[in-house]
Amino acid sequence: MNRPKGASSFLAGQQFHGWVLEVPLGSGGNGVVWKAARVGETSVAIKILKSITDETYERFKVETSILESLGTTRGIIPLLQKFIPADKSGPAPWFAMPIAQPFAEYVQGKVWKEIVDDFIKLAGVIEDLHARKIAHRDIKPANFLFYDGQLCLSDFGLVKYPSRTNITPMKRDVGAKFTMAPEMRRNASEADGLPADVYSFAKSLWIALTGEQLGFDGQYNPGSTLALTNYLPEIYTTTIDRLLVECTETEPNLRPSITSVKLRLREWLEICEDFHTRNLTEWSELTHKLFPMGAPARACWTDIDSICAVLDEISKVKGLNHMFYPTGGGNTITSVSRAKESGLIALHVGEKTAEILKPAKLAYESFGRDTSWSYFRLEAAPIQPTGLSGSVGYHGISEELTEISPGHYESYACWQYDEFKGRKLPESARPVSRYLTGAFVFFSTRSIYNQIPDTYDARHNQMTEDDFRTYIEKNV
Incomplete structure (x- = not known):
């Protein structure tokens, strides 16, 4: 397999705090994740801090602390074990978590309804965090893992909550570039992380539904090449289009709450699954458009x-x-x-x-x-009727004809027998009703x-x- 970038400082088979490193699973800016095992124990994913500075050390401590406080909250990849030395000059900090399926693997072969249903559950997880004033601040597909039957959040290295000391330097941006809210680019240390999470969640959903590797800049525009209808042409998208537009507003206070996002996603899914409701909704939207x-x-x-x-x-x-x-x-x-x-x-x-x-x-x-x-x-x-003999009429209202080529009519019999002047009809031929x-x-x-x-x-x-x-x- 391809080794994740940053895994070169460790080797498969290496002993690490009683664990045997088996396979590298991934790497971030400051940490590396390995599949590891101990005798008699189930293999785990062990995250090791590899680039240790005052800031990364504090963030690692914050991440393990919030995971401990969340415990076995469903939808959060739980903390199983940890090692945090007294100071950053000690051995490398690490913590262990269950092995889960990466998002890139999870999404393969999934139909759009399955993805939306799982994102509704994920929105519920974020809703629970936001109710406690906890902002993840790094929501992106790479931080979604499929575990215990649902999409879960991982990587709480940038998490922010009321009692946490701010360790983000002034003018430092925070988050993934293609899902990052604009205020997190401008002034992450002062920005409200809750609406920023909504912004990033919406862009992550777009990535998941379109299959694109990267997100898009700025606000979603359903009238552009970004439109979901370009990727899902058979699906009703007006409701989700409006939601994505609102979620990616530049001004944070204009975005809906994650609770509203969850409810509106469910409403969209219900409309899509019920043709009767969908059809009447689309008819109403046609009226509004006109x-x-x-x-x-x-x-x-x-x-x-x-x-x-x-x-x-x-x-x-x-x-x-x-x-x-x-x-x-x-x-x-x-x-x-x-x-x-x-x-x-x-x-x-x-x-x-x-x-x-x-x-x-x-x-x-x-x-x-x-x-x-x-x-x-x-x-x-x-x-006036064409006057062609053999044309089939209906009470003087219409005549049934064969259009050999645009504007060139012959009797309907040509279509019936697939023949014109002794030859097979040309590809351009078609049956038409001409209304008088x-x-x-x-x-x-x-x-x-x-x-x-x-x-x-x-x-x-x-x-x-x-x-x-x-x-x-x-x-x-």
């Missing part, structure tokens, strides 16, 4: 670019919307684009399928704070309207815009 100052009872768009932009927002989140056709039935739109025909758009409902129409107006209808009843109604402007008139409505997938099978009868297309709103309002 109308940040508050949703009106009705809003309308008639410009084709604006209509495409709004429909594109509806289609962005997988499974968010359900579209009801003017001909009956429903589907989920996955994207929106301009069609080849001038003034027409294509609503994509699958990898190769699209609904083509000329939009006349898109309206948003809401009914107060409960956005689960809000919906969008898209009116199709009348257009009619209205579409879009509800959230988990709306009550979408859960009632009878609503698939295209009743909305049998009513005017105002009549359908009145019909929905009665149910609300």
Whole structure:
């Protein structure tokens, strides 16, 4: 195996205070950790102070002292034995702790839900420390160890608590560079370690979820390449995005407490695991995105670019919307684009399928704070049929066609038989429905309207815009 940096002053098989050093486990700035054993005893991890100065000696004494006071607190790697000489000129200080799994090994093969669940428990451990006014001040993945069935905190060398004498020199930064709070860079000796722990915890969670080796500078930005959605594209991230933004605020007093972080992580996990809650939450967030100052009872768009932009927002989140056709039935739109025909758009409902129409107006209808009843109604402007023989029509509302290439239509039979002019259809071919008139409505997938099978009868297309709103309002 690769020997950890700093382990060269000790050798495997060497006797050390009655222990036999077996394998180097790791090394920090001032200490080295070895797997060690005694006859008849379980192997332990023994941490030895190797760079002894007044400051490192005092920190080592503080670390062993706080570990003794915490005892067998769950979520803290416990102190088993220690040796602290009377002064730093004596033999090297050391203490022993159980062997645990390093974070880099723990995280391998873990799905994101497992990681979040374990970080919620870890937040609970930090919450207990903060309740005693104990700040760890060196929270980072390298200091997380998996032991006794959960992620635990280790390395309390920088810990700070009310009765502890300050040994951090003025203008000395404290913590890991990629998870360190800005105030710990500026003035660690005077900074409050509790909000600094929150900052470092948030950045550690980001590292764990993204698989990146290093963190990021500054505040989290969900609109940048740092966004979790770039790493977890199938997952609802708005709730965790907001939490990471708040936790990495530059001003410590604007960050939430670790208790709030724990509760909000649990809330995010519950939303992700419950599709019904997630879908209605995302629908509400879509409304807020479109109308940040508050949703009106009705809003309308008639410009084709604006209509495409709004429909594109509806289609962005997988499974968010359900579209009801003017001909009956429903589907989920996955994207929106301009069609080849001038003034027409294509609503994509699958990898190769699209609904083509000329939009006349898109309206948003809401009914107060409960956005689960809000919906969008898209009116199709009348257009002339293609006149192609063999095209399948539906009561003068639509015609089913094969689009050989953008804007080049042929009869639907071409798609049925995978043939055009005696040859196999080109890769660009797809089936399309071209709507000559009619209205579409879009509800959230988990709306009550979408859960009632009878609503698939295209009743909305049998009513005017105002009549359908009145019909929905009665149910609300």
